[in-house]
Amino acid sequence: MRTLTRHRLFWPIAALVALVVINTLSRPSFLSVTVNDGELYGSLIDILRNSAPLMLVGIGMTLVIATRGIDLSVGAIIAISGAVALSYIANSGSPESLVTVATGIGLGIGVSLVLGLWNGFLVSVIGIQPIIATLVLMLAGRGIAMLITQGQITTITSGPYDFIASGYVFGLPVPFYISVVAVVAAALLVRRTAFGVLLEAVGINPAASRLAGIKSRGIIWIVYGFSGLLAGAAGIIYSSNISAADANNAGLNVEVDAILAVVIGGTSLAGGKFMLSGTVIGVLIIQTLTATVTFLGVPPAVTPLFKAIVVIVVCLLQSPKVRQLLTKRRKPTPRAERTETVKVSAAA
């Protein structure tokens, strides 16, 4: 039992299970999944579908955080990506054409990749602190999206574009597949190549990594580019969901949720070791929490408070110091202090 509770993912998973139990108790239909025309429906399916944008952003954020960085611009990139894609499709005159939609998506994601690389340029080449470098785009990005949509909320009617967020393949929603593809792609990138270990080395000890001959500039650049790319894809899903590009509200505060998901998943904001699987759980916790709040009939304005409470509880449970208090073991582990302070301050 002790080895089980000591597993790094134990408390995040426990929190997720607890949330599901609470939901089921208050509304027994929560767990039920119905089949309609070969497509699955139900609260759990909704959570899987709605978590896709946050999942993409969270994966990118995990890698950025592992380099001791942070990417605050993901929300703005979501807005820009949707604005670019929808403006192109709306102005093309053939919104139902597959080619048009594919080009629009390509443009949106391509622009996002460029923006991510811009962040990477500021951080790795110019040497600006990540929080400042990405703050620039966080603030400017919504203005850029506004310029692209000319201050309007661009709406389209396009079957192929709607399919991205609302479509079903083999009974499951399309966004779910996009999440899976993103997670698998990221996992292959970091664990099947040497990218993960070099990334961790740079995050743990940049000076030693430099002397060892690691080209950390390139690695940091790739990571921000990847984060931008994933945020762009998230922007496509988001705008497809509402068939509109809303420069003001698309991806609003998603950077905060993504950082929380990463922290809940057990990756330290101090950089270094990271856990993609933890982030996946973290994203599901946050999405389930959002759903829970709605089910319980809590006014949406109070939602952030509930999120904050869950986050602080999960972080406290993960903190070695608190665990010692709970289990009455006095022996300090050398690493305890660092991870603990970082996590609590991140959650506060």
Next chain:
Amino acid sequence: MSAPEVVVEVRDVSIEFPGVKALQHVGLSLRSGEVHSLMGENGAGKSTLIKALTGVYPVDSGTIIAHGVERDFSGTADAQAAGISTVYQEVNLCTNLTVGENVMLGHEVRGFWGINWSATHDAASIHLARLNLDVDPRSPLSAHSLAVQQLIAISRAMVINSSVLILDEPTSSLDRSEVEKLFDVMRSLRSDGVAILFVSHFLDQVYEISDRLTVLRNGELVGEYLPSELDRVSLVSKMLGREFSELESLGERVAHTERPEGVDPVLNVSGLARKGSVEPADLDLYPGEVVGLAGLLGSGRTELARALYGADRADAGRSFVNGREVRLTNPRDSVDQRIAFSSEDRRAEGIVGDLTIRENIALGVQAKRGWARPMTRQSQDELAQKYIAALNIRPANPEALIRNLSGGNQQKVLLARWLATAPQVLILDEPTRGIDVGAKAEIQKLVTQLATDGMAVLFISSELDEVVRLSQRICVLRDHRIVAEIENKEGITVDDVVALIAQGGDE
């Protein structure tokens, strides 16, 4: 002369960490007005014992008695309240504050309007004067050398009128005259009745200052001795638990061999300079040769090596590898030319703490290959196994995190990281600093072996004895300049090198 009063006594203390018995039934008595040296290899339990005394680690069993009262320290504040102060190896002061603020931190003189800074600085100068330190308390700490900072740290420790002062490797980065100054301070504190616990890897210093020795090995107490009844050879064999004959090769000097005619230098730099830290320098490194850099701390040894490697960018100079001109402006350039550099600051610039031994060893090769061409797990394992065996790395578990290793073993892993990249030039900056006698001997032997196998080695050490023993050629630095270069033939002694360091190269 009756034995002085025991101020602090540790009785039968045991401390256990998951999987490690760090201390087993260890005892230690600190007497008023004595300097007591704690001796042992890395990993013998010295640091653990100190941390038990200062309240950092709780003890599992046994007692700590201070001033006749049994204490249960649950934090460093408890230990300080019992009159035990510690100065650690790394100076724990705030460089951005003034000297006075550092000395009085937490003990500022308060008045009606809050802290009275002028009274605080006055109090600080009284404390500094007690140690015969002529330092302006209003000057920023960063304006002073590491040695003075160390003395200021001691001054700070004595603000609370400690009866016990623990000095954990205070001399490891001080030069000879600075050590002398520190010893003066220690002697004056000793005559004031302070009990001093001293830890150092330098046997000369231990014998110079100590009144009593306690030896630990593998977390167990070997014994307490008077320096007069234990000579160096027996002390070292007690620390190692082996007979000295096994270590005799330690003292053996590498035979000087004439470089064969017609061999070209593998690395040649001319006019290498960096403003403020390296005066224009010329250096040739030949295959199969160990070149020692000798000089005082701050003479520019490290700076020269860093500029050579590209760790710090040189302003001027040309570099040639095997006769071809190359640009070595960053570490990566050098790695591509098969030049390796092991930094003097193992923790900050060497190890990647949260990675395993295997990952740390493979890192050099992997960095060279780039991320897109990963090493297979099997080849990583083979690499790790090979070097763990070859360099006798302990623990022999490739999956242990490197930050849990002792200094000597961390150094071996770093050497393994570089050796795995098959370098033709190896630059070692203080590879033996702060590591125990056994590991030191192994690393020295390795350096000799590598040169014999044809590698060019640039060897930097503060211990001249080591430089003289290992090098074929010695470059002496003073004031950021190479002032002399001598062939290390039979008959050259440490004294000759010291003379060169002192006079410079005006022959």
